Amino acid sequence: MSDPFDLLILGSGSTAFAAAIRAADLGARVAMVERRTLGGTCVNRGCLPSKNLIEAARIVHEAAHPRYAGLTPAEVGVDFTALVEQKDAVVREYRAKKYASVADGLTDVELLEGDATFLDAHTVQIGDRQASGDRILIATGSHPTVPPIPGLDEVSFLTSDLLDADEASRLTELPESLVVLGGGYVAVELAQMFARLGSRVTVVTRSGLLSRYEPELGRILTEVFEAEGIEIIRDASVHRVRGDARGVEVEMRQGSARRIVGAARLLVAAGRTPNTDMLGLERAGIAFDEDGFVTVDAHLRASLPHVWAAGDVIGHQHDSQMATPVGARQGRIVADNAFTDARRAFDGRVIPRAIFTDPPIAVVGLRESEATSRHLPAVSATTPLQHVPRAGAVHRTTGLVKMVASTVDEQVLGVHVIGEAAPEIIHEAAMAMKFKATAADFVELIHVYPTMSEALKIGAQAFSRDVSMLSCCAE
Amino acid sequence: MTKSIVAIDLGVGGMTCDDCVVHVTDAKSVAGVESARVDFDSRGAVVTAQSDVVAEVLAAAVRTTGHYNAFERRRRAVSGE
Numbered sequence: 001m002s003d004p005f006d007l008l009i010l011g012s013g014s015t016a017f018a019a020a021i022r023a024a025d026l027g028a029r030v031a032m033v034e035r036r037t038l039g040g041t042c043v044n045r046g047c048l049p050s051k052n053l054i055e056a057a058r059i060v061h062e063a064a065h066p067r068y069a070g071l072t073p074a075e076v077g078v079d080f081t082a083l084v085e086q087k088d089a090v091v092r093e094y095r096a097k098k099y100a101s102v103a104d105g106l107t108d109v110e111l112l113e114g115d116a117t118f119l120d121a122h123t124v125q126i127g128d129r130q131a132s133g134d135r136i137l138i139a140t141g142s143h144p145t146v147p148p149i150p151g152l153d154e155v156s157f158l159t160s161d162l163l164d165a166d167e168a169s170r171l172t173e174l175p176e177s178l179v180v181l182g183g184g185y186v187a188v189e190l191a192q193m194f195a196r197l198g199s200r201v202t203v204v205t206r207s208g209l210l211s212r213y214e215p216e217l218g219r220i221l222t223e224v225f226e227a228e229g230i231e232i233i234r235d236a237s238v239h240r241v242r243g244d245a246r247g248v249e250v251e252m253r254q255g256s257a258r259r260i261v262g263a264a265r266l267l268v269a270a271g272r273t274p275n276t277d278m279l280g281l282e283r284a285g286i287a288f289d290e291d292g293f294v295t296v297d298a299h300l301r302a303s304l305p306h307v308w309a310a311g312d313v314i315g316h317q318h319d320s321q322m323a324t325p326v327g328a329r330q331g332r333i334v335a336d337n338a339f340t341d342a343r344r345a346f347d348g349r350v351i352p353r354a355i356f357t358d359p360p361i362a363v364v365g366l367r368e369s370e371a372t373s374r375h376l377p378a379v380s381a382t383t384p385l386q387h388v389p390r391a392g393a394v395h396r397t398t399g400l401v402k403m404v405a406s407t408v409d410e411q412v413l414g415v416h417v418i419g420e421a422a423p424e425i426i427h428e429a430a431m432a433m434k435f436k437a438t439a440a441d442f443v444e445l446i447h448v449y450p451t452m453s454e455a456l457k458i459g460a461q462a463f464s465r466d467v468s469m470l471s472c473c474a475e
Numbered sequence: 476m477t478k479s480i481v482a483i484d485l486g487v488g489g490m491t492c493d494d495c496v497v498h499v500t501d502a503k504s505v506a507g508v509e510s511a512r513v514d515f516d517s518r519g520a521v522v523t524a525q526s527d528v529v530a531e532v533l534a535a536a537v538r539t540t541g542h543y544n545a546f547e548r549r550r551r552a553v554s555g556e
Contacts, residue, residue: 006486006548026544027488027518108518134548339486339546340538341531 005031007338008124008133010116010279013040014324015139015311017099018331024108026339031133032109033116033126037166039099040141041312042324048094049163050189052087054356057196061228061358067395078197080174088165118284121304135306135338138286138294139331140275142312142322147181147270155243157266160186175199175265179250181238183209185355187269188221192357194267195230202231202261204238204250210355214367214402214416216382221357221418224398233261241266272322274313293317298345300334308334319348326351352430354423359399362426365414365433368404377407381439381462385419388458389472390450396420401459403439410438412460421452428453439463449473478525480509480553485520485533487513488544499543502536520545523553 006028009016017039020030037044063074103111114127123132144159146152162171176199180191183205195201203209203225209232210218222232233254240251248266252259276292287295287303294309296302298318302309311327314320320330329346336342355361371378385391385399399419405412415429432441442460447453449472458467461475487499496513499520503511507528513520522533530547537545 006546025488027486027490027546029486339488340544341534 002131004122004132004134005029005110006133007031007135007137007335008131009033009137009139010124011040011137011139011141011275011311011313012038012099012103012111013139013141013311013327014042015141015327015331016040016137017102018328019137019139019310019335020106020109020331021102022332022335023339024106026335028108028335028339030106030109031112031131032103033112033114033124033131035113035115037095037164038103038111039095041143043095043099044091044166045161045164045169047324049087049091049165050160050193051356052090053083053163053197054189054193054358056083057193058358061196078174080197081172083197084170084172087163088170091165115278117278118280118286121284121286122306133306136308137331137334137338138276138279138281138302138307138309138313139311139327140279140313141327142272142274144186144268145271145273146268149181149238149241151241151243152268155241155248155266157241157243157248157268159268160190162267175263177247177263178202178265178267179204179248179261179263180267180269181250182269182271183207183211183218184269184271185210187267188225188357189355190267190269191230192225192228195225195228200229200263202233202263204233204236204252204261206236208232208234210361213361213363216400216402217361217363217416217418220359220399221361224357224359233259272312274315276313289315291315299337299343300330300346301337308338310334318346319351320346321348321351321353323351323353350430350433352426354426356423359396359419360422361416361418362422363414363416364426364430365412366404367414367416368402371404371406371413376413378404378413379407379463380404381459383455383459383462383467385455387467387470388419388450388452388455390452390454391420393450394420401455403442403456403459403463405439405463410440410463411436412439412442415456415459417455419452419455425451425453425456428456443475447473478527480523481526481528481550482553483522483524483528483530483533483550484548485522485530485537485545486548487518487520487537489542490515490518495541495543498540499537499545501540502533502545505532505536508533519548526552 009032012032012034116124161169180203236252238252274292293315310330312322333344352364368380382402386397402416404414439460507525510523534545
């Protein structure tokens with residue numbers, strides 16, 4: 001076996017790359033081990049390909065449903081196979097530009113391909129070779145959760161891996177109909193995308209859409225989905241799945257009633273599971289929780305002093321989120337902690353997140369119920385977007401902004417938006433919260449008129465006045 | 476009693492040219508260090524020092540010479556007590 005690497009990274013996604021780049025800058029010899037495709041989930045089968053196809057679906061929908069009187073609906077034909085091919089080209093180009101060529105340019109970073117399994121605390125087996133690291137970073141990410149539903153192991157089903165450009169799980173034909181199991185962010189993004197591209201979509205959920213977000217968001221999205229012809233089945237407990245070459249049947253209980261829903265394809269979007277079950281963590285003595293997430297301290301150090309974990313594989317510990325930019329931040333922190341005396345802790349208090357439905361959703365900070373459960377005296381103000389001039393001007397008034405603020409010092413604790421441009425404007429809220437802004441600070445900032453960002457100013461004004469009685473830009 | 480001498484292998488980051496090697500080599504002024512050899516190609520250094528010299532002090536000395544970083548890779552005995 002060759003000399004140990006200074007840093008052996010398991011994984012090659014955004015977390016791994018951020019760590020590798022920083023560690024190489026700090027003088028380390030680094031290896032990344034990848035069992036699937038270079039780049040991890042985001043570029044290959046997550047954020048990037050989904051946003052590509054979601055935008056195509058939006059174009060199809062907007063053409064058929066113009067918001068302006070005077071515009072005639074038009075039908076945009078959908079060649080799904082060709083659409084998938086262009087998506088694959090985007091993925092491959094992006095992967096080459098942002099991952100493969102970056103790895104090639106890092107002379108002190110080696111890429112090892114294969115499944116890694118720990119032999120001891122410093123060594124992993126990768127196929128027929130072994131590699132060891134003085135320091136180790138576990139950044140193996142996550143995969144779609146497959147819930148223990150009877151019959152699921154006997155039917156063909158899709159997961160978000162359908163977005164992959166190169167693996168067998170990829171989808172190249174548009175299903176005539178689709179049942180989606182789940183109501184989280186992956187479920188809602190893909191449900192609306194398929195519906196807009198022409199599939200008949202039924203969403204089956206236990207507790208409605210986006211139940212882990214402010215309730216107003218899921219409520220509005222449900223109205224939008226139903227108006228677009230997506231059927232949503234709530235309070236459903238799925239107890240069996242059957243299928244054959246012609247399609248699938250999902251058997252569920254809804255209250256006391258039994259119900260069976262059939263479709264050509266089944267999409268399982270029931271959360272994400274950490275990629276740790278094949279690593280042999282117990283052989284290395286690395287602790288993990290009952291769901292398989294690697295246990296870390298605030299400095300992202302695992303239960304052994306030379307081992308760190310970051311990205312999806314740590315789940316929601318220390319206010320983390322399973323999201324690409326969060327992993328990238330954590331990867332850099334690990335490199336700093338491993339090779340300098342920085343002793344950086346991960347700070348997850350302000351992490352903006354978005355869901356790319358239409359209207360899109362973006363959130364940062366605490367929900368009102370979270371503030372309450374943490375015994376923080378807080379109040380919320382909810383403002384419909386019809387009070388935002390830009391929204392009215394472009395006929396995009398569906399949505400709202402909900403702000404949560406402390407009643408002690410008026411500091412804004414959370415911002416929750418559903419509506420046009422939410423994933424862009426949320427950064428103003430995030431930056432403000434990073435610097436502990438109050439609701440008054442949002443009002444005091446002069447905003448460009450007319451923009452959707454004004455929703456934050458008007459949303460903050462709603463704490464103290466009736467915003468329906470304000471002229472444009474009035475404070 | 477004579478203190479034992481150790482060779483400490485350091486990884487060194489941030490060096491872009493031979494001038495950097497000179498700067499990093501200046502870090503040998505740490506008490507207890509007998510010699511330091513910095514190698515640009517391997518991005519490393521071998522420091523010969525008394526065994527009670529800790530890597531953190533060497534790393535801190537390297538960092539103060541400029542935009543460089545250092546960390547300990549190995550430490551091995553050169554002479555005994």
